[in-house]
Amino acid sequence: MAADDRSEGAGQGLLDRPEPTEPAALLATGLGKRYGSVVALDGVGLSVRPGELVGLVGANGAGKSTLVKIACGLVRPTSGTATIYGHPAGSREARQKLGYLAELFRFPGWCTASEVLALHQRLAGSPGGTGERAELLELVDLSDVANRRVEGMSKGMQQRLGIAQALVGEPKLLLLDEPTSALDPAGRRAIRGLLLQLRERGIAVLLNSHLLGEVERVCDRVVILARGRVAADGRPDELTHAGGVEIQTGDGVRRFPQASREDVPRIVGELVARGVDIYEVTVVRSTLEDAYLEAVDSS
Amino acid sequence: MTATLIIARHVLQESVRRRVFVVVLVLTLAFLGLFTLATVEAFKAQTPFGGGGTFSPHAITAVTLFGLGVFSALFLATVLAVFLTLGAVRGDAERGLLQPLVVRPLGRREFLLGRFVGAGAVCIGYIVILYAVVVLIVHQAGGRWPDHVFGPGLALAGAITILVALSLLGSVFMSATANGIAMFMLYGAGLVAGLLASIGAALGVHSVQTIAHDIAIALPFEGLYQAALHALGSNQTGLTQVLVNLGPFGSSHPNSVAFDVWAAFYLAVVALLATVGFERRDL
Numbered sequence: 001m002a003a004d005d006r007s008e009g010a011g012q013g014l015l016d017r018p019e020p021t022e023p024a025a026l027l028a029t030g031l032g033k034r035y036g037s038v039v040a041l042d043g044v045g046l047s048v049r050p051g052e053l054v055g056l057v058g059a060n061g062a063g064k065s066t067l068v069k070i071a072c073g074l075v076r077p078t079s080g081t082a083t084i085y086g087h088p089a090g091s092r093e094a095r096q097k098l099g100y101l102a103e104l105f106r107f108p109g110w111c112t113a114s115e116v117l118a119l120h121q122r123l124a125g126s127p128g129g130t131g132e133r134a135e136l137l138e139l140v141d142l143s144d145v146a147n148r149r150v151e152g153m154s155k156g157m158q159q160r161l162g163i164a165q166a167l168v169g170e171p172k173l174l175l176l177d178e179p180t181s182a183l184d185p186a187g188r189r190a191i192r193g194l195l196l197q198l199r200e201r202g203i204a205v206l207l208n209s210h211l212l213g214e215v216e217r218v219c220d221r222v223v224i225l226a227r228g229r230v231a232a233d234g235r236p237d238e239l240t241h242a243g244g245v246e247i248q249t250g251d252g253v254r255r256f257p258q259a260s261r262e263d264v265p266r267i268v269g270e271l272v273a274r275g276v277d278i279y280e281v282t283v284v285r286s287t288l289e290d291a292y293l294e295a296v297d298s299s
Numbered sequence: 300m301t302a303t304l305i306i307a308r309h310v311l312q313e314s315v316r317r318r319v320f321v322v323v324l325v326l327t328l329a330f331l332g333l334f335t336l337a338t339v340e341a342f343k344a345q346t347p348f349g350g351g352g353t354f355s356p357h358a359i360t361a362v363t364l365f366g367l368g369v370f371s372a373l374f375l376a377t378v379l380a381v382f383l384t385l386g387a388v389r390g391d392a393e394r395g396l397l398q399p400l401v402v403r404p405l406g407r408r409e410f411l412l413g414r415f416v417g418a419g420a421v422c423i424g425y426i427v428i429l430y431a432v433v434v435l436i437v438h439q440a441g442g443r444w445p446d447h448v449f450g451p452g453l454a455l456a457g458a459i460t461i462l463v464a465l466s467l468l469g470s471v472f473m474s475a476t477a478n479g480i481a482m483f484m485l486y487g488a489g490l491v492a493g494l495l496a497s498i499g500a501a502l503g504v505h506s507v508q509t510i511a512h513d514i515a516i517a518l519p520f521e522g523l524y525q526a527a528l529h530a531l532g533s534n535q536t537g538l539t540q541v542l543v544n545l546g547p548f549g550s551s552h553p554n555s556v557a558f559d560v561w562a563a564f565y566l567a568v569v570a571l572l573a574t575v576g577f578e579r580r581d582l
Contacts, residue, residue: 072402074582092404100402105395110316122305123403165399 023086025050025173025204026071030080033066033228040066042228043080048206050085050172053199055215056208057292058225064208065103067225068175071206072100084173096124099171101162103178103208109151113142113161116150117168124169136164139194155182163191167198174198174205180214192218216240216288224295231295239291243284250277302405306413307420314383314421323379323425330371331432338364338440354538359546361443362532366548368433369451369527374486376426376459381482383418384466387411390475392582407577415467415570422459427452446534451527454554457562458520458527462486464566465520468573471580488514489521493552496525497544500551508551515552519562526554 026048033041041063048054058064069075070082073090084094107116117133126132137143140160150158159182166174180188188211195205195218209215215222216236224232224239232239244257245264249271256267261283271278314320341360388411391397401407430452438444445451465485469478492514499507515522528550532543543549 069582074398074402076579076581092406095402095404098402100399102395102398105399107399108313108396110313119305119309120399120403123302123400123405125404162399 022050023083024048025052026082026084026175026206028067028071028080028082031067031070031077031082032079033063033070033075034078039228041070041077044225044228044230046223046230046233048173048204050204051199051202053195053205053207053218053220055219055222056206056225057210057212057215057222057288058231059296062225063228064225065177068100068177068206068208072098072175096169097171098173098175099166099168100175101166101177101179103181105162107150107158107161107165110149112147112149113137113153113164114146116161116165120165120168126169128169132168136167139167140164141190156184156187159183160187163194172203174203175208176205177208178210179207180209180211188214212288212292222288224292226296231298232291236288239295240286240288241291243286243290246282246284247271247278248280248282250279302409303413303416306400306405306410307417310383310414310417311421319379319383323375327375327425327429330375331436334368334371334433335436335440337367338436342441354542355535357441358443358532358535358539359542361437361441362445362535362543363546363548364437364441365434365445365451365531366528366543366546368437369430369455369524369531370548372426372429372433373455373458373524375429376422376455377462377482377486379425380418380422380459380463381466381479383421384414384463384470385479385482386475387414387418387467387470388577388580389470389473390478392580393474398582401582408574411467411573411577415463418467419460419463422463423456426455426459430455445531447530450530450554454523454527454530457559458523461520461523461562461566461569464569464573468569468576471573471576485518486520489518489524492518492521493525493528493550494547496551497549501541501545512552516561519558519565522552522558523554523562525550525552526558529553 024047026046028044028046031041031044031046032039040061044063044067046054046067056064056067066075070077071084071089073095076090082089085097087093087097111119114133114137117136120126121128121132128135133146134143137146140163142157142160142164145153145157150161153161159179163176163179166176180191183191192214195207198205199220207215207219219236221233221235222239223230242260244255245259245261245267247254247256247267254271256263259267264281264283268278268281341364342357386394388397401410405413434445434448462482466478466482469481473481492511495507496511496515499505499511515525528548529552532540532549533553535543544551
């Protein structure tokens with residue numbers, strides 16, 4: 001199983017907390033979107049609570065980007081509603097509360113990194129000034145290229161600048177569409193750390209990603225979209241399940257697919273009694289990828 | 300309003316950084332150099348023919364050169380206007396430049412207005428300055444002023460404002476390439492209409508004049524351009540007037556308050572269509 005980057009108790013903590021009085025950071029109800037005869041979303045219901053980190057996964061064309069675009073007002077739904085902290089998606093009040101990183105975005109090549117952030121500060125009405133810019137560039141490790149033009153930056157640097165841009169004005173909800181797609185492993189790790197920091201600061205995040213391992217590591221909850229519908233919604237440990245026990249012996253790996261963690265002492269005892277040398281015991285859980293494929297297949 | 304000015308400033312900043320102004324300045328200076336040479340030579344060349352009565356070769360030369368200047372100013376400003384705006388909405392959305400901006404609290408209306416103000420300021424400034432320089436060159440070389448000095452400048456400013464607005468409207472619905480092509484075709488259609496009007500007036504063919512008039516109504520930038528040409532030599536009479544009107548820069552379309560009102564209304568309708576189209580567009 002993949003290593004878990006979530007802070008202790010974060011996985012189950014959020015759902016165990018008392019119901020917040022604050023409205024949902026993002027609430028989608030019966031959301032539908034048609035492009036001509038193509039149904040992109042078909043009655044999607046979804047909520048992201050303040051401070052919650054929710055992963056949105058699904059195949060290409062499942063409707064993930066459409067959902068995110070509706071949430072930030074770039075696309076108008078055909079049916080249903082979406083609200084940001086109680087305000088209709090796309091309204092000025094809603095847009096004041098969110099930061100957005102598009103899947104495919106560009107900044108003007110003639111702007112420097114610092115100028116991109118300054119423009120977004122002005123548009124967001126952020127009073128942060130140079131201090132906020134310096135902090136954001138530091139956060140995404142671009143401090144030393146603050147005055148470099150975007151056209152002189154690598155794709156990964158531009159991606160990190162995009163994340164810094166999304167954080168301008170201290171948004172309360174962050175909508176990230178494939179934020180790590182252009183990053184190397186070190187960059188991805190840094191972004192995972194950043195997401196956890198944001199959650200600690202109470203910022204809600206909807207993370208749209210193809211990288212299931214990444215989603216499983218950091219997200220409190222995962223929503224799986226398939227053919228425009230929610231196919232599964234739950235904590236990563238709810239969506240995954242026991243997958244048996246594997247024991248490495250002197251004769252090779254022996255698998256017990258129906259066994260659970262509770263069966264391990266008995267199985268090990270029996271093997272030792274038969275004179276089998278045991279080197280390693282692994283309790284196998286299905287991965288989010290397995291859960292994802294099951295959900296998509298069943299839909 | 301603040302958001303509009305932020306976007307307008309961004310447009311101006313882009314023009315400076317992308318060296319649009321440097322390129323425009325160099326090419327405009329090259330044009331003005333050629334224009335000056337042509338003007339000096341033209342005044343030298345017309346002297347031997349003399350004149351008399353209502354026929355003044357000097358006036359014909361001057362008005363024609365003013366007309367050439369006005370034509371060139373509008374053409375160069377149109378190139379500038381189209382290239383500053385052709386991808387403002389759909390083009391920038393396809394390249395991913397637009398989305399990060401329009402999810403900010405500024406409205407789409409303010410964004411579009413900002414693009415309009417930015418591009419309009421550049422183009423109006425350019426066309427007015429170029430017109431003024433052309434007038435000064437002809438005056439220095441031939442000692443004549445246009446019959447109306449300020450009216451043509453205002454008409455040109457109005458014409459380029461409408462072209463900027465039309466290009467922004469096109470950018471809402473068309474890709475950058477398609478919009479650029481459409482704009483230059485519209486501009487060309489306007490020129491053809493102007494020539495048709497001149498031919499119709501010279502030959503006394505009413506139906507041709509009506510067609511040209513209808514096109515000028517549909518494309519008011521053309522009507523304003525024709526009004527600018529007309530104002531340059533509106534005091535000419537007799538054979539001079541006929542010969543000026545028969546030339547490529549003649550015009551039988553005087554300006555009128557009613558046409559100015561129509562142009563202003565047209566601009567408002569274009570702005571409304573662009574705003575509604577942009578607000579309804581999925582990005």
